[in-house]
Amino acid sequence: MTQELAQAMLNGSRRALAQLLTAVENEREGVDQALAALFPHTGRAWVIGITGAPGTGKSTLVNALAKAYRAQDKTVGIIAVDPTSPFTGGAILGDRIRMRDLSGDPGIFIRSMATRGSLGGLARATRDAVRVLDAGGYDIILVETVGAGQNEVAIVRTAHTTVVVEAPGLGDEVQAIKAGILEIADVLVVNKADRPGVTNTVRALRTMLELGHPTARRLISHHGQRLEVPATNGHDAPLWLPPIVQTVASENKGIDELAAAVDQHRRHLEAAESLDSMERQHIEIELEDRLRESLLRRLLERLPADSVQAVIERVQARTLDPQGAVDELIAQAEDGI
Amino acid sequence: MGAIRVLIAKPGLDGHDRGAKVIARALRDAGMEVIYTGLRQTPEMIAEAALQEDVDVVGLSILSGAHMALVPRIREVMNEHGLKDVFLIVGGIIPDEDKAKLSALGVQGIFGPGANTEDIATFIRELMEAQGT
Numbered sequence: 264m265t266q267e268l269a270q271a272m273l274n275g276s277r278r279a280l281a282q283l284l285t286a287v288e289n290e291r292e293g294v295d296q297a298l299a300a301l302f303p304h305t306g307r308a309w310v311i312g313i314t315g316a317p318g319t320g321k322s323t324l325v326n327a328l329a330k331a332y333r334a335q336d337k338t339v340g341i342i343a344v345d346p347t348s349p350f351t352g353g354a355i356l357g358d359r360i361r362m363r364d365l366s367g368d369p370g371i372f373i374r375s376m377a378t379r380g381s382l383g384g385l386a387r388a389t390r391d392a393v394r395v396l397d398a399g400g401y402d403i404i405l406v407e408t409v410g411a412g413q414n415e416v417a418i419v420r421t422a423h424t425t426v427v428v429e430a431p432g433l434g435d436e437v438q439a440i441k442a443g444i445l446e447i448a449d450v451l452v453v454n455k456a457d458r459p460g461v462t463n464t465v466r467a468l469r470t471m472l473e474l475g476h477p478t479a480r481r482l483i484s485h486h487g488q489r490l491e492v493p494a495t496n497g498h499d500a501p502l503w504l505p506p507i508v509q510t511v512a513s514e515n516k517g518i519d520e521l522a523a524a525v526d527q528h529r530r531h532l533e534a535a536e537s538l539d540s541m542e543r544q545h546i547e548i549e550l551e552d553r554l555r556e557s558l559l560r561r562l563l564e565r566l567p568a569d570s571v572q573a574v575i576e577r578v579q580a581r582t583l584d585p586q587g588a589v590d591e592l593i594a595q596a597e598d599g600i
Numbered sequence: 601m602g603a604i605r606v607l608i609a610k611p612g613l614d615g616h617d618r619g620a621k622v623i624a625r626a627l628r629d630a631g632m633e634v635i636y637t638g639l640r641q642t643p644e645m646i647a648e649a650a651l652q653e654d655v656d657v658v659g660l661s662i663l664s665g666a667h668m669a670l671v672p673r674i675r676e677v678m679n680e681h682g683l684k685d686v687f688l689i690v691g692g693i694i695p696d697e698d699k700a701k702l703s704a705l706g707v708q709g710i711f712g713p714g715a716n717t718e719d720i721a722t723f724i725r726e727l728m729e730a731q732g733t
């Protein structure tokens with residue numbers, strides 16, 4: 264069934280594409296074979312992660328950016344991730360509200376996704392969903408996630424270019440930018456540049472960038488100014504300093520500049536031959552994730568149903584330590600082979 | 601098996617969506633994934649979103665009284681998109697004689713403005729169970 268969907272999608276069925284995305288999200292039986300069949304058709308899309316605090320204008324930006332790419336005759340796949348309620352398991356996925364300009368265009372495909380259970384699950388679902396859209400022939404894939412924790416790190420491992428969105432008036436500028444989110448940015452956007460406080464936000468970002476960004480720090484200390492200059496980062500590749508782009512997404516302002524900044528980042532990666540090493544790194548991380556998951560699943564399959572419960576009780580009773588419990592479970596599983 | 605996915609849409613021109621939002625939240629609280637698309641959706645926009653989001657159910661909120669103009673057209677466009685098996689439910693003030701017509705056209709559920717949101721969630725769950733997914 265899932266195999267047939269893969270074939271139908273390759274033949275151009277949007278319905279099949281949508282159903283494959285569901286199969287990926289639900290880890291439906293047979294999805295691995297479908298993904299294997301699609302894999303030779305992947306690797307063509309440029310994947311752009313868009314992340315930032317709630318309400319900074321990410322969806323509005325995605326809407327505007329997608330229009331800009333359509334004007335360049337590029338097709339665009341969009342994955343918009345919103346959080347699942349930890350209490351009910353349900354979710355309201357509202358990003359499409361801001362993307363109504365894109366409806367009716369066959370060169371666009373928008374899919375909303377809930378974060379669901381685990382971070383590992385989200386990373387895998389996002390990665391596989393991107394791959395389905397990639398095999399579906401979309402030139403550009405935009406992945407929107409709320410930067411409210413580690414979700415954004417999961418997309419960085421999928422994206423070629425990561426755009427971090429800020430907006431003025433989020434209270435303490437520095438507060439909003441903390442938590443390592445700056446370090447994942449390839450391009451920084453200050454959206455809502457029509458609002459008071461833009462200059463402060465831009466200045467705060469620039470300062471943070473100079474202090475905190477691994478690339479910038481070296482540039483500043485070595486050259487004293489914020490320019491992209493050829494320097495070494497261990498393997499003689501020129502360094503990239505994230506540009507700061509101001510936009511008013513709701514009025515389509517600064518969008519061409521943003522698209523140009525993304526394009527420049529792409530050319531930078533290609534020229535520096537960093538793309539190869541980035542892809543290798545992504546593959547390495549993915550294989551490690553999958554290996555961990557597969558081994559865990561196999562191990563659990565081999566254990567008698569109640570053995571995990573039994574060691575939990577002993578750990579709780581302090582008669583067994585956690586690592587001892589793990590060693591015991593592994594030994595049990597190996598006995599069962 | 602994943603969560604039940606529902607598209608909540610507000611077709612037509614009337615300009616407030618409080619009712620639609622109440623339903624969206626209630627279905628989320630019932631553990632469903634609700635794709636919310638906002639105001640003034642055309643039948644084409646609704647069918648396209650239902651297709652891309654691969655939803656199990658489309659829920660329409662129509663308070664303008666234009667249900668006989670909108671709902672049959674939406675069902676038609678959905679069917680054209682290959683979404684015959686996607687359930688359609690409607691919320692709004694709908695006279696009995698229209699209810700029968702809409703049911704005959706392939707609307708599975710009709711709820712008045714006073715409907716209990718939990719009943720709507722239960723109704724959807726039962727539709728899904730009857731379908732065997």
Ligand SMILES: Nc1nc2c(ncn2[C@@H]2O[C@H](COP(=O)(O)OP(=O)(O)OP(=O)(O)O)[C@@H](O)[C@H]2O)c(=O)[nH]1
Binds near residue numbers: 316323358361409456
């Ligand atoms: N003034 C102003 N408002 C904007 C701009 N861009 C977006 N908005 C508004 O900001 C609000 C939030 O926009 P969204 O695009 O939904 O923001 P988001 O970051 O996707 O929000 P979440 O997905 O909920 O995290 C909406 O009311 C937009 O209309 C802008 O450039 N200027």
Ligand SMILES: [Mg+2]
Binds near residue numbers: 321322323358407
């Ligand atoms: Mg959004």
